[in-house]
Amino acid sequence: MDSNPLDSLLDLEEQFYNEGYALGAADGAAAGYTEGSVFAVEKGFEKFVEMGRLYGKALVWAQRLELKPSESPSVQAHSTRDTLSLDPAICKDMPSLPPHSTRLARNLQTLLELVDPATLDMSNEEEAVNDVDERLKGAATKAKLIQRAMGEREDTSSQVEPKDMSTPGDGSGSIEDISSLSIRH
Structure with missing residues (x-):
């Protein structure tokens, strides 16, 4: 006996589900990448x-540590790397540093080594990213230590300010934003 022509209708939902799932997975993979x-x-x-x-x-701090009051503004003072130099006149008008401390100099040298762009590995590998x-974490800690030792105020310009958690969503209208939804009881 022939099969019933309506049997194919019963499998239609499963067929559309599988087709939609396959298309969604392909689109999601491309969009995710x-x-x-x-x-x-x-x-x-x-x-x-x-x-x-x-x-x-760190370069400015290093320059301020190397600058002596008897130096002329036209003299070039070199930082820890010979290829970089700053004109001491740039740092001349800055507040004077506390008396020279070996701990401060050591922390500054460590900071310069941590953030030296010539030694940063910019490859897109797990090990390089972790390094x-x-x-960056160590350098931020050293910078805070140096700021405190120099009596400078904490620099908060680079820190991300916390979001106001009193209102849900950011009002952008994205699919994740729930701020426009009203609560139904």
Whole structure:
């Protein structure tokens, strides 16, 4: 006996589900890769901007430590690396540093070594990413120690301010944003 023509209708839901699942998985994989790549670039940029900021601060601190009151502003004072130099006139108008301390100099040297861009591995490998994360964390700690030793105030410009947790969502209208939903009881 021939099969009933309506039997194919019974399998229609399962067929559409499998077809939709396959399309969704393919689209999700492509979108996930794109979103992951963008996220990686953003996070990498944030980390290296912070490294650069700390490196700049370390260079200025090093210059201020090397600057003696008897030096002329036209003399070039070199930092720990011979290829970089700052004109001492830039640091001349800055507040004087506390008396020279070997601990302060050692912390500053360690900070310069941690944030030196010539020694940072910028490859996209797990080991390199972990190294940059560890160096950034150590450099931030050293910078805080140096700031306290110099009597400077804490720099909060680079720290992310916490979001106000009193209202859910950010109002952007994205699918994850629930701020526009009203509560039904």
